[in-house]
Amino acid sequence: MAFTGELAISTRGLRKTYRRLNGSKHVAVEGLDLDVPVGGVHGFLGPNGSGKTTTIRMLLGLIRADQGTMRVFDQPVPARLPDVVGRVGAIVEQPKFFPNFSGRRNLLLLAGAIGADSRLVEVVLGDVGLADRAKDRYRTYSLGMKQRLAIAATLLKDPDLLIFDEPTNGLDPAGIREIRDVMRGLAGRGKTVLVSSHILAEVEQVADTVSIIARGRMIADGRVSDLLGTGAARTVRVGVAVPGTAGSLLEAQGWTVRRDGHQLLVDGAPDPARITEILARQGLFVDELTPVKVDLESVFLELTAGQGPGTRPPDEHPHGRRAAGSDS
Numbered sequence: 001m002a003f004t005g006e007l008a009i010s011t012r013g014l015r016k017t018y019r020r021l022n023g024s025k026h027v028a029v030e031g032l033d034l035d036v037p038v039g040g041v042h043g044f045l046g047p048n049g050s051g052k053t054t055t056i057r058m059l060l061g062l063i064r065a066d067q068g069t070m071r072v073f074d075q076p077v078p079a080r081l082p083d084v085v086g087r088v089g090a091i092v093e094q095p096k097f098f099p100n101f102s103g104r105r106n107l108l109l110l111a112g113a114i115g116a117d118s119r120l121v122e123v124v125l126g127d128v129g130l131a132d133r134a135k136d137r138y139r140t141y142s143l144g145m146k147q148r149l150a151i152a153a154t155l156l157k158d159p160d161l162l163i164f165d166e167p168t169n170g171l172d173p174a175g176i177r178e179i180r181d182v183m184r185g186l187a188g189r190g191k192t193v194l195v196s197s198h199i200l201a202e203v204e205q206v207a208d209t210v211s212i213i214a215r216g217r218m219i220a221d222g223r224v225s226d227l228l229g230t231g232a233a234r235t236v237r238v239g240v241a242v243p244g245t246a247g248s249l250l251e252a253q254g255w256t257v258r259r260d261g262h263q264l265l266v267d268g269a270p271d272p273a274r275i276t277e278i279l280a281r282q283g284l285f286v287d288e289l290t291p292v293k294v295d296l297e298s299v300f301l302e303l304t305a306g307q308g309p310g311t312r313p314p315d316e317h318p319h320g321r322r323a324a325g326s327d328s
Ligand SMILES: Nc1ncnc2c1ncn2[C@@H]1O[C@H](COP(=O)(O)OP(=O)(O)OP(=O)(O)O)[C@@H](O)[C@H]1O
Pocket: 018, 019, 020, 026, 027, 028, 046, 047, 048, 049, 050, 051, 052, 053, 054, 055, 198
C-alpha cells in the first residue's frame, strides 16, 4: 500500500468483465488495488480504455463488480453505500440543466429537490467562480462554465469526497485552468478530490497523489513528488571540461551516462553531491550540475508504453507495480 493514514477510497482485487456483443469477454478491471488518501487531490490516470470509468462506476454502485472489495470512508460498498452516499459527490456524466434558466435558478431548483439549504447556492457559486455569471442563462455558458456549474451542483450536499471523471474533456486551456483552480480550492477546504484523466499534464499540476493504471491494473501510485523522483525518472546534467573521462568514472558507479554535447546526462537517481565528490577526487571539477526537470508525462508514458488500446498486452510490465513512497 502506497499511502498511510486514513483512506477515502480503498479497493482490493477489484475485477470487472464485460461481455461483448459477439459473446467474447473483455476484462476491463483486473485485480485493482486502489487507495485514495483523505484530503487533497488524487489523480486517477490511465490511457483511454484502461478502466477508470468502470472503476468509478463500481465505486458509486452504478455497476456491479465481479470480484474484489471496495471501501469508501472505511465502509464496505456497495453494501453500506446508503451510509456514505451523502458524503460523496460525483460527476460521471454531464447533468441536465434547464437551458433557459440562469445558473443560479438551476441550482436553487436542485437545492429544493434534494432538500439542501438554499443559502448554500451562493456559497457554491462562489466556490466554482461563477458568482458573476450566476444570473445569465445556462445556454449562454461556455463548456467550462457548464462544467463548473455541474461541480457546484454536487457541492450542494457538502460532500467530503468529490469524484470527477475526466472533468476537463473538451475544454480549452482557460477552462482546464479554471477547473484546476476549483479542485485546488476544494482540497484547500479539506475535501478529497478524485479526478480521472488520460491527459497527465492536466492533472500533474493539481494532484498531490496519483494512481496510474493500464489495462485495468495498477502500475504505479504514490505522491507526485515521489513518483517524479524515483528510479530512472531522475537525471542530472553535468558540465565538465573532460566529459569522456568524467563519463567513464561515473559509469563505473553503475549509472547510465549519455553525452549531450560537452555535457553529460547521468541517469539512475544519482546523488548530485556524490557526482561532485567522485569527479573532484580525480581532479575534475564540474561547472554545471543540475537535476533535469522530469515531468510526470514522461514517467506516465514510460509506464504505460504499449498499453493503450489496440496494443498487445505485455506478459509482464518491466516496471511491475511501483509504489512510490514505500520501501517496495
Ligand atoms: N458497457 C460496456 N460493455 C463492453 N465493454 C465496455 C463497456 N464499458 C467499457 N467497456 C470497455 O472496458 C474497457 C475500460 O473502459 P473504461 O471506460 O472503464 O476506460 P477508461 O479508462 O475510463 O477510458 P476513457 O478514458 O476512454 O473513458 C474499455 O476497453 C471499454 O471499451
